[in-house]
């Protein structure tokens with residue numbers, strides 16, 4: 001969103017990034033004008049619509065098939081309060097008259113720079129879809145699988161309050177993380193996640209995050225350890241030099257993975273682009289888990305074809321593990 005704004009909406013001069021109010025923000029180049037693009041989060045109202053004893057989930061016309069979520073909309077200037085706003089959205093999108101049965105919570109949705117204000121709305125009448133929606137479905141409470149993004153957290157909290165143990169979060173949403181690849185149910189790999197994506201990783205039941213990137217790697221997250229530990233996950237940092245991977249790094253990684261497996265913990269391993277990780281994971285599986293080399297390589301090649309430095313590192317590790325032939 002920020003990237004789209006190039007010119008000052010007050011005086012049309014170019015905007016440039018600078019320090020304003022303690023953060024990097026776009027601001028007008030003309031000191032007299034003084035415009036700063038604060039880019040504050042936008043309030044969005046969301047409804048968990050209860051209708052005929054079930055919850056209505058809907059698919060926006062712009063979403064891929066199979067993707068359903070809550071009824072949401074921007075809080076409008078003329079809405080007297082968020083409760084009225086959410087009832088207006090339910091009527092516009094589903095053609096249903098509703099009443100607010102309870103406030104569920106506030107949820108930050110960083111990727112969209114929104115603050116979601118979620119309500120439980122009980123509605124009556126016949127559904128008539130508004131033009132923003134492509135389809136809808138009724139889902140029994142106990143069959144709703146929460147998704148680890150935006151309104152999915154509101155759904156989980158609401159189910160818990162209804163006395164229902166929610167189904168585990170839908171892991172398909174983790175595929176949005178850069179170069180994501182699930183190796184098996186206990187081993188997920190990817191490039192650098194954002195703080196919001198780490199929240200999703202935690203919601204999906206991951207116990208341990210292992211980071212093979214350097215603190216100075218592309219897109220590195222400041223204070224990643226603090227972010228991960230605050231989410232209740234364990235954090236291991238094994239920095240691997242991109243230009244100079246070392247056998248010692250691989251041994252340390254394999255020892256860590258063996259400990260996680262022995263403890264039955266589920267692990268999310270990442271670096272900057274999943275290149276270091278896909279190489280180390282391939283070697284660990286081939287050398288220590290008895291996974292056939294071609295099978296382990298398939299997951300590696302799904303991410304990249306190693307460059308000369310990494311191809312020779314991989315060959316050296318495989319060769320070192322081969323038993324020496326007795327002549």
Ligand SMILES: [Zn+2]
Pocket residue numbers: 008009010011012013028029030033034035
């Ligand atoms: Zn200006």
